[in-house]
Amino acid sequence: EDAKMSPEEFDKWRIVPRLLVLMMALACWDVIHWFTTLEAPTIEQAGLVSVCTGAMTAVFGLFLGKGKQE
Numbered sequence: 001e002d003a004k005m006s007p008e009e010f011d012k013w014r015i016v017p018r019l020l021v022l023m024m025a026l027a028c029w030d031v032i033h034w035f036t037t038l039e040a041p042t043i044e045q046a047g048l049v050s051v052c053t054g055a056m057t058a059v060f061g062l063f064l065g066k067g068k069q070e
Contacts, residue, residue: 017063017066020059021059021060021063024055024056024059025056025060027052028052028053028055028056031048031049031052032049032052032053035048035049
């Protein structure tokens with residue numbers, strides 16, 4: 001019996017997209033945590049958090065929209 005996984009079978013697991021979404025979520029979490037520890041955040045720092053959370057929303061929405069399509 002051949003134990004090798006075909007590229008199509010590997011693609012069904014969606015490992016790479018899941019890892020990318022996880023890494024994006026961790027980065028966004030880190031930015032939010034950093035922002036909440038600031039004593040006097042500036043407009044630029046607030047803008048960074050806004051862009052990060054907006055990007056995370058878009059990434060998560062695209063990830064959910066690319067589910068099993070038959």
